[in-house]
């Protein structure tokens with residue numbers, strides 16, 4: 282049945298309520314198909330990146346969906362018709378689809394995790410556990426440096442219909458904890474053991490069976506060994522560009538037709554590409570940018586920084602201060618004529634003092 286026909290069929294007499302029509306699907310990837318309800322030219326890398334994320338989630342968890350059943354994703358201006366009062370959602374009921382707003386397309390990484398897990402043999406699990414899996418594989422929950430997310434007892438957040446926004450990071454940490462302490466197969470067994478809506482007694486039985494301890498004992502271990510939060514692994518994966526001595530330089534393609542360029546959905550020509558950079562030591566770095574159009578670079582840590590800003594924009598000739606670790610350099614443009622960008626980075630705070638690029 283075509284999408285339009287399915288939308289109409291949902292409004293036939295006898296059904297309790299009409300379901301909102303879906304936008305047309307306009308492009309198919311290997312695992313995902315997309316409908317975009319916005320004036321956007323779809324770039325070559327967008328579906329490719331989502332396809333890779335589906336593969337990543339499956340391989341991380343050791344699960345699989347039917348590879349011939351493409352997942353429907355809708356990028357829409359306003360998700361309220363489908364998601365009610367949440368910004369983005371995965372629906373596994375009258376339609377099997379993810380809805381993401383064009384103003385916050387990063388939600389796709391989180392919703393696709395729900396989509397993959399729910400569509401596998403695991404089905405719908407406990408809400409907190411479900412948000413934890415989506416959070417650790419598809420989000421970045423770094424707190425503002427110097428603050429912490431709340432850490433309530435597990436018995437107060439498991440077996441609930443709703444998960445408070447401020448408890449999402451704890452859910453991600455709990456999933457990381459289970460994987461680290463018991464292994465990924467145990468996490469998958471736990472997800473499989475608990476069905477959405479099960480009471481706390483069932484959750485407790487599943488914990489005893491899979492983790493060999495009741496929720497209280499699991500919580501005591503979790504309080505001691507809560508893993509660190511981290512950046513979004515969906516965005517922080519991929520090849521890293523090496524340093525050339527003291528200098529790092531990278532040439533980025535910005536053409537929409539390039540297989541690594543993805544839409545930002547913020548405007549018709551909004552697009553970006555990214556590369557991973559390992560920063561060996563802390564310090565101030567000069568950033569030099571050259572492009573054949575309007576473009577910018579944003580530097581995002583793949584870890585939760587202990588101080589400073591979470592991300593920073595750099596422009597022509599700016600100075601950026603970083604701590605050691607892995608970063609994602611994102612190159613953005615909304616200029617249809619921009620096709621290439623070169624960025625150079627070098628330390629300016631060591632004994633040799635500031636140095637001009639050579």
Ligand SMILES: [Zn+2]
Pocket residue numbers: 391395411412415
């Ligand atoms: Zn979620």
